[in-house]
Amino acid sequence: MPIAGLTGGLSWAALIVIVPLVGALLTGLWPRAGGWVALVVALLTLGTTLGGALHVWWQGPEIHALGGWEAPLGIALVLDGLAAFMLLLTSVVGLFVTLYALGYVGRQERSGRFWVLWLWLWAAMNALYLSGDVFNLYVTLELVVLAxxxxxxxxxxxxxxxxxxxxxxxxxxxxxxxxxxVALLYGAYGALDLITLAEQVTPGHLLMMVAALMTVGLMAKTALFPLHGWLAPGHGSAPAAASPILSALVVKVSFYLMLRLWLTLFPDLATPALGVLMGGLGGAAVIWGGIMAMAADRLKPFVAYSTVAQVGYLALFFPFMLAVPGGWRAVVFFAAAHACAKATVFMAAGTLQRAAGHDRMSELADVMRGRPISSFAMGIAGAGLVGLPFTGGFIAKWLLVETAIAGDVWPWAVVVVVGGLLAGAYVFRLLGPAFLAGRGSPGRPIAGIMEWSTLGMALVSIALGFAGAASLQLLDATVTGPGGL
Known part of the structure; x- marks a missing residue:
């Protein structure tokens, strides 16, 4: 899609990065007030992100030249449909995670560090979604990883x-x-700006090498099978307030970057063989992650392995963008549905773990019965992971199956259905004991905001099911290369 125009000065794109960045600085200066500063920042960031999304909706994509310097000399922020969608997703999930962390982190010794790192990570993610050149995408990606x-x-x-x-x-x-x-691209074309590169790159051995290097590197960061080994220990070991951030948002950052590069720079390199390869790796992730989740005996590793399975669906954008024009949009909507559901599950898991004092799944039934709000929220999120009706996960998987059938690549529809059945099996294994007869025990006392924010996040996953058409319409305003799919 063409760009609506070039802007300077202060714009929605600049504000979306500035607000959480200033918040990170303020929480560093006043760590005792970090939680309340973070909450104000979360609300302001949601407001600016919503404003930016509405701007794209009504006026189309735009480029913001920082300092008034245009590319290639200056740094450009590109706000289009895909960026606006991911920014809005991050802001909504970020608000509920911030509310949850207010109760979970409280006034612990390391609470100040958590708020600084969380807001710094938020600013870095926003900057990455808006970055318009391959080097600044690298810089912001490293900031995301370090935080x-x-x-x-x-x-x-x-x-x-x-x-x-x-x-x-x-x-x-x-x-x-x-x-x-990035180095190969700059050496060959003397440019880093995505739009400039999209007009200059030509298919060949050099571009194929660049695509392979960047894609494999981003696969490792996305934890796509078989480069997933770090995810379950990392997400399972993180504090309960950080796990939903990592699983719901951070893995989507590298997926976004991979998708952006293939839509802008590498669309002419996409072949049916590549679609089969990447789709096959995604299918393997769905099966392997589901099996490992079934075998897990602790709650947080269980949820982390289910993330490995759900990440596999993201690789389907390769065969889908070849099969159907705009087919990648179904995968992006699935990423949003997964983010909402997985954030809810990790938040509920953290609540139950704190209330019980452990995360042994075989011994959580009493606490799950004694904490009906958290258990109900986890049930809603589990329904979303399975793809049951009235959830965003249902619409997402419906779109995946519909795209696969419309593009005559029905084996990927089979992968989606089988993955849903596996998800149903391990979600039932998690929630089933809570419905058996027995006493309920609330366990240790916890902050009420932890449970209510988890329920709110679960309700967002339901609301997403009614936003499918609007989401796809926003994604239509995405800037792609000359041969974009």
């Missing part, structure tokens, strides 16, 4: 430290592969 690793390391104990170091090292390898691709 995420630090959030994992906030949990006390050796396992958290090991998991954070494993996450860091694998992410650095992925970043190195991506940066090598």
């Amino acid at each position: 995420s690793v630090a959030l994992v390391a906030l949990a006390s104990g050796g396992p958290a430290l090991v998991a954070s170091m494993r996450y860091l090292l694998l992410s650095l390898l992925g970043s190195l592969a991506y940066l090598m691709g």
Whole structure:
């Protein structure tokens, strides 16, 4: 889609990055008030993001030139449909996670560090979604990784430290592969701006090497099978207030970047063989993650392995963008449905773990019966992961199956259905004991806001089911390359 216009000065795009960045600085200066500063920042960020999305909706995409300097000399922020959708998703999930963290983190010794890292991560994610050149995408991606690793390391104990170091090292390898691709692009074309590169790149061995390096590096960061080994230990070891951020939002960042590159720079390299390969890896992730979730005996690793399975669906954008024009939009909507559901599950899991004092699934039934709000929210989110009606997950999987059938690539529809059945099996394994006869015990006291924010996040996953048409219409305002799909 063409760009509506070039703007300077202060714009929605600039505000969306500035607000959480200023919030991170303020929480560093006043750590005792960090939670309330974060809440105000979350509300302001949601407002600015909504304003930016409405601007794209009514006027189309725009470029904001920082300092008035246009590319290639200046840094450009591109606000289009895809960026606006991901920013809005991040803001909605971020608001409920912030509310949850107010109760979970409280006035703990490391609470100030959590708020600084969370808002810094939020600013970095927003900046990445808006970045308009391949090098600044790299810079913002590294800021996301560093903040995420630090959030994992906030949990006390050796396992958290090991998991954070494993996450860091694998992410650095992925970043190195991506940066090598950036260097090759700059050496060949003398440009870093995505729109400029899209007009200059031509299919060939060099572009194929660049695409391979960047894609493999981003696959590692997305935890796409078989490069998923870091995800379950990292997300499972993180503090309960950080796990929903990592699983619902951070893994979507590298997926977004992969999608953006293939829509803008590499559409001419997409072939049916590549679609089969990437779709096959996604299908393997769905099966493997589901099996590992069934075998898990602790709650947080269980939820983390289900993320491995759900991430597999994201790889279907490769065969879908070849099969149907705009078919990738179904995968983006699925990413949003997964983010809402998975944030809810991790928040409920953190509540139940704190109330019970452990996360052994075989011993959680009494606490689940004694905490009906958290259990009900987890049930709604579980229905979304399975794809049951009246949830965003149902609409998302319906769109996936519909796209696969419309593009005559029905094997991927089979993958979606089988994945839904596996999800039903492991969600039933989690929730089933709570419905058996027995006493209920609320366990240890917890802050009420933890349960109510979790329920609110679950209700958002239902509301998303009624926003499918509007979401797809917003995604139509996405800037792609000359051969974009």
